[in-house]
Every structure is written in C-alpha cells, then in structure tokens.
Amino acid sequence: MSEDIKRFMYINRRAPHGTIYAWESLEVVLIGAAFDQDVSLAFFDDGVYQLLKSQDTSGIETKNFSPTYSALGDYDVTKLYVEQESLEERGLTLDDLMDLKWEDEDDDWAEKDSIRLVSRAELKEVLEQQDIVFSF
Amino acid sequence: MSTLHTVNKSPYEKNSVGSCLAHANSGSSILFYEDAVYATIKGASIEQLVTGTEGVKLYALGADLKARGITDDKLIDGIEIVDYAGFVDLAAEHERVQAWV
Numbered sequence: 562m563s564e565d566i567k568r569f570m571y572i573n574r575r576a577p578h579g580t581i582y583a584w585e586s587l588e589v590v591l592i593g594a595a596f597d598q599d600v601s602l603a604f605f606d607d608g609v610y611q612l613l614k615s616q617d618t619s620g621i622e623t624k625n626f627s628p629t630y631s632a633l634g635d636y637d638v639t640k641l642y643v644e645q646e647s648l649e650e651r652g653l654t655l656d657d658l659m660d661l662k663w664e665d666e667d668d669d670w671a672e673k674d675s676i677r678l679v680s681r682a683e684l685k686e687v688l689e690q691q692d693i694v695f696s697f
Numbered sequence: 698m699s700t701l702h703t704v705n706k707s708p709y710e711k712n713s714v715g716s717c718l719a720h721a722n723s724g725s726s727i728l729f730y731e732d733a734v735y736a737t738i739k740g741a742s743i744e745q746l747v748t749g750t751e752g753v754k755l756y757a758l759g760a761d762l763k764a765r766g767i768t769d770d771k772l773i774d775g776i777e778i779v780d781y782a783g784f785v786d787l788a789a790e791h792e793r794v795q796a797w798v
Contacts, residue, residue: 575710576707576710576732576735576765577765578731578732578761578764578765579705579706579707579731579732580732606709606710607707607709607710607732607735610735610765613765613766613767614766615766615768616763616764616765616766617763617764617766618763618764619763620759620760620761620763620764621760621761621764623764625764627766649742650709650741650742651709651735651738651741651742652738652739652740652741652742652744652771653738653741657766657771
C-alpha cells in the first residue's frame with residue numbers, strides 16, 4: 562500500500578436490467594479493484610434495485626450479474642453504502658436486499674456486512690470525502 | 698374504444714408511468730414491463746398513484762418481475778401477472794396499443 566491511495570466512489574443510481582449502466586458499473590469496479598485503492602460504492606435512487614434478492618433473469622434471456630455483488634468482498638470492495646430514503650420511497654427494506662459479507666483479515670477473518678445503511682444526510686457526507694467519483 | 702397502454706420505464710426515472718396513469722381512461726388496461734414493473738411494488742411512495750385509476754386493469758410481465766427480484770408478496774393487490782403470450786393476447790384483445798416510451 563503506497564501513501565497515494567485515493568478514495569474512489571462509484572455511484573449507482575440506475576435500475577439493473579433495463580439499461581446497461583448497473584452491469585457496466587460492476588465491471589469497472591472489478592477492474593478498478595486491481596489498483597489497490599480505497600473503494601466505496603453508493604446505491605441510491607433506482608440504484609438500490611441492483612441489490613434486491615432473488616433476481617432471476619432466465620425469463621428475459623440476459624445475463625444475471627446480481628450474484629457478482631457477493632464476490633466484491635474478495636476484491637476488497639467492502640463498503641457498499643445504501644440510502645435508507647431511496648429504499649423507503651420504493652417500498653423496500655434492508656431485508657429485501659442480498660446479504661453481502663466480507664471477511665476481515667485484520668480481525669481473524671471475521672465475517673462482516675458489506676452493506677452500510679445510511680441516511681441521505683450521512684450519504685452526502687460520505688460523498689464529500691471522496692477523491693474520485695464515477696457515476697453510473 | 699379500449700386501449701392497451703404499455704409502459705417500460707422506471708416510475709422514478711421518468712414520468713412515463715405517471716403520465717400513462719393520468720391519461721388512461723376507464724375500461725382501458727395498462728401493462729407494466731421492463732423497468733416499469735418497479736411501479737407494482739406495494740408500500741412505495743407511488744402506490745396510491747398506481748391504484749388510484751378507476752376502472753383501469755393493471756398487468757405486469759412476469760419475466761420482468763422475476764428478473765428484478767420482485768416476488769409475488771411484494772406486488773400491489775389486484776395486479777395480474779402475464780407472460781409473453783399473455784402480452785400478445787392483450788394486444789390482440791384491445792383496439793389499439795399505446796406505448797409510453
């Protein structure tokens with residue numbers, strides 16, 4: 562780890578299957594994970610739909626990329642900020658989302674939650690702390 | 698006389714769902730497909746808008762619900778799920794199809 566680690570934020574505001582944005586974001590996150598930066602993802606507005614459980618695209622004949630979110634922890638992508646207000650507006654709660662975990666090597670490989678439920682006010686602060694912001 | 702309205706955009710991303718609901722006459726039908734199926738989740742801020750249309754039958758495309766993880770327990774009461782063949786039947790049964798793109 563060098564001292565010029567930058568804070569990378571990937572903003573996800575689109576629903577997953579109607580457009581390519583969500584999948585493209587995931588691809589870029591996975592590529593970016595190779596560069597040892599401090600990575601965070603934010604899910605708000607329609608972006609919260611990307612993390613819904615039980616997505617099954619067999620009927621629409623597209624790739625189901627939703628299981629890939631559970632692999633993010635293995636790439637040290639462990640901070641997924643989800644906005645509470647966006648869930649509420651859409652009739653959703655944290656229980657409707659995938660249970661995403663990562664293993665903390667500095668804490669005897671303890672399993673920890675990747676999803677951090679935050680208020681809109683808290684998310685604003687998180688976004689202010691970033692060096693580089695990618696929008697999808 | 699009767700129209701099948703088809704909508705495929707997220708209600709939070711564009712106003713297609715809102716405008717469609719506002720312009721649908723009694724006796725017509727609305728089919729939500731692709732990202733418009735997000736309009737069918739109960740408990741959402743737009744639920745009253747969706748259920749507030751008198752005499753309009755509401756349908757959602759099953760494959761698009763399934764793809765998005767919208768299980769039956771999440772659906773607003775009274776919304777009928779159709780498959781692709783059902784989509785075709787609806788188009789044939791109505792006098793015209795109006796797409797809200």
